[in-house]
Amino acid sequence: MIETRQLSKRYGDLNAVDGITFKVEPGQVLGFLGPNGAGKSTTMKMIAGFLSPTSGSASVCGHDVVDDALAAKRVTGYLPEGAPSYGEMTPRQFLHFVAEARGLRGDKRAQRVEEVIERLHLHNVLEQSIETLSKGFKRRVGLAQAIVHDPAVLILDEPTDGLDPNQKFEVRNLINAMAKDKTIVVSTHILEEVQAVCTRAVIIARGKILADATPAELEARSRYHQAVSLTTTNLAGAKDVLSRVADVAAVEYDTITRRLTAIPKPGRQIFAPISELLKEQGIPVSELQLESGRMDEVFRTITHGDLGEDLAEEARA
Amino acid sequence: MSNIVTVFKRELASYFATPVAYVFIVIFLLLAGAFTFYIGNFYERGQADLLPFFNFHPWLYLFLVPAVGMRLWSEERKSGTIELLLTLPITMWQAVVGKFLAAWAFIGIALALTFPIWITVNYLGSPDNGVIFASYLGSFLMAGAFLAIGSCISACTRNQVVAFILTVVVCFLFLLAGFPLVLNFFSAWAPQGLVDAISGLSFLTHFAAIAKGVIDLRDLVYFGLTIAFWLYASAVVIDLKKAD
Numbered sequence: 001m002i003e004t005r006q007l008s009k010r011y012g013d014l015n016a017v018d019g020i021t022f023k024v025e026p027g028q029v030l031g032f033l034g035p036n037g038a039g040k041s042t043t044m045k046m047i048a049g050f051l052s053p054t055s056g057s058a059s060v061c062g063h064d065v066v067d068d069a070l071a072a073k074r075v076t077g078y079l080p081e082g083a084p085s086y087g088e089m090t091p092r093q094f095l096h097f098v099a100e101a102r103g104l105r106g107d108k109r110a111q112r113v114e115e116v117i118e119r120l121h122l123h124n125v126l127e128q129s130i131e132t133l134s135k136g137f138k139r140r141v142g143l144a145q146a147i148v149h150d151p152a153v154l155i156l157d158e159p160t161d162g163l164d165p166n167q168k169f170e171v172r173n174l175i176n177a178m179a180k181d182k183t184i185v186v187s188t189h190i191l192e193e194v195q196a197v198c199t200r201a202v203i204i205a206r207g208k209i210l211a212d213a214t215p216a217e218l219e220a221r222s223r224y225h226q227a228v229s230l231t232t233t234n235l236a237g238a239k240d241v242l243s244r245v246a247d248v249a250a251v252e253y254d255t256i257t258r259r260l261t262a263i264p265k266p267g268r269q270i271f272a273p274i275s276e277l278l279k280e281q282g283i284p285v286s287e288l289q290l291e292s293g294r295m296d297e298v299f300r301t302i303t304h305g306d307l308g309e310d311l312a313e314e315a316r317a
Numbered sequence: 318m319s320n321i322v323t324v325f326k327r328e329l330a331s332y333f334a335t336p337v338a339y340v341f342i343v344i345f346l347l348l349a350g351a352f353t354f355y356i357g358n359f360y361e362r363g364q365a366d367l368l369p370f371f372n373f374h375p376w377l378y379l380f381l382v383p384a385v386g387m388r389l390w391s392e393e394r395k396s397g398t399i400e401l402l403l404t405l406p407i408t409m410w411q412a413v414v415g416k417f418l419a420a421w422a423f424i425g426i427a428l429a430l431t432f433p434i435w436i437t438v439n440y441l442g443s444p445d446n447g448v449i450f451a452s453y454l455g456s457f458l459m460a461g462a463f464l465a466i467g468s469c470i471s472a473c474t475r476n477q478v479v480a481f482i483l484t485v486v487v488c489f490l491f492l493l494a495g496f497p498l499v500l501n502f503f504s505a506w507a508p509q510g511l512v513d514a515i516s517g518l519s520f521l522t523h524f525a526a527i528a529k530g531v532i533d534l535r536d537l538v539y540f541g542l543t544i545a546f547w548l549y550a551s552a553v554v555i556d557l558k559k560a561d
Contacts, residue, residue, distance in 0.1 A: 011560065
């Protein structure tokens with residue numbers, strides 16, 4: 001379990017993290033979202049015990065990260081931003097070093113190291129120095145290092161940054177597989193990742209929490225929530241049909257994807273009436289889709305723009 | 318204690334994982350030999366002692382020890398591994414001491430590899446091996462003091478070149494403090510107490526005292542305190558500068 005209370009970090013005049021309060025329970029995967037420089041990494045560094053807070057507090061499994069730092073560090077696995085590791089070591093040496101520093105001894109250590117090697121598919125690079133590895137492997141070594149002691153709490157700072165789509169998929173699977181009994185915090189600025197791994201998303205900007213909700217709830221805030229998109233050859237006819245449906249608030253045309261999108265009035269369903277009317281009018285439609293909402297649009301609205309303030313109020317309430 | 322050993326082992330192994338260790342050892346041995354035989358006139362003196370060998374150690378260390386010390390913390394900071402190291406369940410002082418001891422042991426290995434000169438002098442004559450042992454001890458302690466300064470300065474910057482140059486300068490000041498040149502400058506106007514204090518801070522004074530074969534507790538305490546002070550300062554600096 002992770003708990004922060006009014007956690008703040010100040011650098012001179014800059015409030016890097018400004019009064020962040022949240023709680024993550026075992027079984028939850030918290031996605032930390034925010035533009036660059038929002039304070040995501042600083043918050044994670046404080047929870048991991050690398051930086052000490054200017055004010056406020058954080059605790060991991062009941063251990064305060066400042067007053068009871070060693071106990072807190074023992075139950076935490078941490079992947080720092082950029083997955084740093086000692087370049088001259090081989091993954092095997094490196095993992096043994098971390099396991100030893102984590103207090104694992106003898107057979108137990110060998111067994112745990114083998115387990116994480118297995119889990120992250122590091123067999124083929126074990127005897128190569130880490131600096132010669134590809135970015136994907138370096139990241140996987142960093143992840144292996146973070147889970148070698150089977151921690152109750154896992155803090156991963158941009159775990160999939162710089163990975164190719166296959167590697168991203170693997171890392172997400174790994175996080176999902178571990179999610180059951182662990183408390184996990186993942187920072188990212190890849191929005192699809194939030195839907196793929198997180199049970200909860202916290203959006204922060206300028207050091208403050210602006211939204212705290214499930215990914216589905218965030219999507220529901222999108223103006224595209226329950227919108228209907230379609231592709232057709234008879235553009236004028238389709239536009240005409242969409243504008244005749246009573247609950248349609250606006251119709252947009254994307255010149256790049258050549259799709260029409262009808263946005264509903266808040267809380268209304270427009271999929272059924274639109275599809276019926278299109279059929280009635282005999283307008284050829286090659287594709288018709290009900291949208292659940294656009295995460296990138298929600299993210300943009302929350303992190304700049306006035307709407308952000310309202311949502312912050314909502315998050316606090 | 319076991320955490321210090323863990324950090325120590327990793328650090329020491331890392332020296333030998335790259336060519337740095339071998340380059341350092343070879344250069345150290347070559348320079349030590351060159352100084353002893355060409356500048357120190359080891360043979361021409363016709364005396365069975367290692368004075369010409371040990372006399373040059375302070376000057377050798379002035380450039381070689383900062384080269385070992387410069388990477389201690391600046392490399393950790395540059396590569397970001399400092400974040401990894403300090404979020405392991407080890408304390409700051411365990412990390413500082415473990416890394417320092419590894420670097421010191423590494424210099425100790427280089428120093429120990431000068432043993433052929435000890436064999437040579439024993440083959441050629443019958444030197445006072447007690448004095449030679451004391452000189453080795455003094456030399457090793459002095460290297461530790463240089464290194465502790467290097468550790469602290471390396472914690473101040475992520476740039477190894479800056480760390481190297483600053484360490485050389487600070488070490489140079491600590492060496493020169495015992496030179497007549499500096500002491501005369503002060504003795505002209507400063508009270509005798511201050512002059513004594515400055516000369517008391519000099520590595521040379523204490524090294525020379527031990528190298529004479531007299532292992533005085535005060536000289537040991539001096540090096541011990543110097544090392545402890547600079548290591549403490551390292552920990553403070555690391556803590557202050559972690560964020561940037």
